[in-house]
Amino acid sequence: MASSLTASLNPASSPDLAKRAELSAIDASTRAPALYFFGSSVLWLLVGTLFALIASYKLHTPEFLGNIEWLTFGRARTLHLNAVIYGWSVNASFAVALWLMARLARAELRHVGLLFIAAAFWNLGVTVGMVGIAIGDSTSIEWLEFPTYATPILFVAYALVGAWAMITFRFGRAKHIYVSQWYLLAALFWFPWLYSVAQIMLLFEPTRGTVQGLVNWWFAHNVLGLWFTPIGLAAIYYFLPKVLGKPIHSYYLSVLGFWSLAIFYNWAGVHHLIGGPVPVWVQTAGIAASFMMVVPVIVTGLNQHLTLVGAASALKYSPTLRFIVFGGVNYTLTSFAGSLMAMRSWAEITHFTHYTVAHAHHGMYAFFTMVMFGSIYYILPRILLKEWPSAKLISLHFWATAGGITLYVLVMSIAGIQQGLAMNTLPEGAGGAPGSPVPFLTVVAQTIQWLELRTVAGVVIAIGHIAFAINFTWMLVKPRQAGSSEPTLFRHAPDLEAAR
């Protein structure tokens, strides 16, 4: 079982030269669309980072750029979210998904010209949406802010990408369906369902009253859980064994992890409405599902951990592994925190506070974005047939982003708990009776120091992004070396042949 799994997962590990040639032909077929998606994702990452810094600075210094309407907090924050979600994260996940699908199905991408059109349309759609938000056409529905006129453009792009991934899967030569493909197929199928239901029931034919809230959070939370999470996990399941040169610890655990995620996650979104004006039974169902998420998280975390055990020293050398493992560990942590946040008593304190912001960044950045970085460090040398120009820049990228996001999550969590306690509990008054609530402006004043630290964390992360963007651009323009080349590792590792 284990040996066949390794072979299906990792044809390059076989000494068979024909298989190596096949793999390199597959990589070559993904080059043009993958570069287009990755290139635009890096640009959007920088745009999103800029808006993040502006929004973060504004929140403790409200007069900053205060007279510029299109940069008012409500828009700058929204521009940040949409640039990093639909610009950076989705572009990167398209490239990673297509590349993984081609490799795992052992099929070359066909007619890549159409994928080029898809990439052009997606980025056009995101640009139109961003401009729409800036000029005041945002829908103000969280995670669905792009105005309706951007939707058809995005839809064309998505249809092409989804269809191409399916076609690649269909024409694949691989007999075995590896767990990464399960996640990819599911994500590719779930996303258009979520997006079109949300579009129809919120924008074109708005459903009644607070059912909109249910649709909104069914959509928004599932974009995280049924699109970004599966793609992030697919990448971890592929790169972790690949870089370590050993099979994933347990096939059965990965199957269990997949199906428990599929069943429980999509009910969990309602936990954004705990205590709100929606039927209590739905909230309870959402809480139960959120708690059950402990199952897939433990199973997946355990499986990945047991794969890494005994080979952890490779973390010293491999950039991909370091980012992927950081992402994997944070997937476990943020998921546990999320399950806890769905408990009514903890939600009473943390809901409506910066704690939620910390949690969102923990998931989208410390898990997903770090995994995408790791994937790019692995994929780019293989499609460009050249190595990363600077190990120092990779190192700077890793430490700045890992340190920055850790600081971010810590300070915002503390800020949120403090804010939540002050806002939602009554201090003890005279004679032990509950007193009057802490004045709202006092609650605000307490958060400001943390918001300033958040900006510091944001600047550190931005430094990492700039290092990454420089290395990425340098890699694109540098000439290809003749003959064989050494992979760019953090340090020289002569015994790490398997890691290639």
Add this chain to the structure above:
Amino acid sequence: MNRAPLIFLGIFFALAFSWTGIILTNHLSYAKLQPVFDETEGKAFPQKLPGNAERGKEVYRDLGCVYCHTQQVRQPGYGTDIERGWGERGSVARDYIHEKRVYLGTMRTGPDLRNVGARFVGDAGRDWHLQHLYDPQITSKGSIMPPFRFLFETRVIVGEPSPRAVQTKLPAQYQPPAGHEIVLTQRGEDLISYLLALKDPALYPEEAARVYVPKAEPAEKKTEPAQAEAAK
């Protein structure tokens, strides 16, 4: 063995399950939520927003107010919303049935606004919003809300000063240069109309009877209609 069809079926039914449970079931069951006619007032509640307030809601949307302000009051005993005066009761689903777009919100960087129209009323309320939008520091020292001065226009007085000029309501350091006046734009007017109109009615008898049954002995359950009357 090709298990792709089986995997696909599983993937399909996983999402179909929650879509049916969370979305479809509630979409259908909300149809029975209707306005409640109050005979003493001769009106049905909740009421629709007046036209200028509806336009103001569009300004609320385009500036992204929802990212810092919720529009949902938590039930008594859960949080301190009632103690803070954000509402006399928790919000219920019926409050929102006329709304084409619902801004429940998920973040309270600022206070809840579901009943802000009950806190700032009439001309005094309008003046408060004017000052607060021009610079939140005037009314709320230490606030981190951004100024919305772009909803105002500072312009040269041509002929008679405009009856809509508002600088007289602003403190000394905000006064325009001589020969200039500050007027509120139409968008600003609309936004303030919306904020003044944001208010939920007293609890509907149906909700009182259905949701807020105090802990009672089974025998006392028959008194529910009477309680509902009292709640009116």
